[in-house]
Amino acid sequence: MTKANISIVIVDDHPVMLKGLQQELEHVGYQVLATATNGASAIEVITTNHPDIAILDIEMPFLNGFEVVKRLKALDLNTRYIIMSYHKEKGFIVQAKKVGVNGYLLKEDSIQDIEKCIEEVIKGNTFYSSSFTDDFEKTASEELRKIALLTPSERTILRLIAQERTSLEICEVLSISKRTVEKHRSNIIAKLELDSSAKTLINWVQFHKELVLSL
Structure with a gap:
């Protein structure tokens, strides 16, 4: 053409x-x-x-x-x-x-x-x-692969974290217990292959905020 x-x-x-x-x-x-x-x-x-x-x-x-x-x-x-x-x-x-x-x-x-x-x-x-770089593109594709492993409930919680909601606020919005929220957080961290330190998930979400809010 x-x-x-x-x-x-x-x-x-x-x-x-x-x-x-x-x-x-x-x-x-x-x-x-x-x-x-x-x-x-x-x-x-x-x-x-x-x-x-x-x-x-x-x-x-x-x-x-x-x-x-x-x-x-x-x-x-x-x-x-x-x-x-x-x-x-x-x-x-x-x-x-x-x-x-x-x-x-x-x-x-x-x-x-x-x-x-x-x-x-x-x-x-x-x-x-x-x-x-090729490595950069491969990393981006890898993040998509990880996100695809999340359940609908986990994606919802990830979006709420991106909206800067606290665990208590997430409990109230979704009408679930704090223990359930923490269990979802733990599963999300595992699927995204992050370490378990307190700020790791929040930092990841802020870095990928545009993507998370579109889930």
Whole structure:
């Protein structure tokens, strides 16, 4: 497939970034069908235009990039999704893998990196910025594997911990005993392969907060 035949929608709430990326992509020969500046309008322009590729920022008004991808994936469109962000943290990569993002670029990446990503994603492959090492990606995938082992009850408690609820508050919200909460915490720690020190689970949850709140 030639560049001229690859259709793209760009979503970013930063006008300068949005315009700059559009100009760069059009300059090298891609077909930019439309742009959007927030998550709600992103869903509208993508479902209307059915692009081959949608390039999305993460942090946007109304819906973030991951929420947009999750909703659009449910519609079973043929569009492939590339996240472009300043965020390099492992939690964001884990979240990207969880929702089924096809590519993840950093806003500091060159147009050559963007072209390479588009090329691989169009082929049906995944592509992550060269700033991420193989070990980094493997670690992100490993966190997803661990989270998949949690029961629905354990995931609920993990979300409440991410909301900074105390054990007593979790007892009240879920109408369960403190002993039951502590048993769930112990199981979560074991499944996530964390050590049993008091702050370890809280620190893990804070580091992966975006992912945990989406469970």
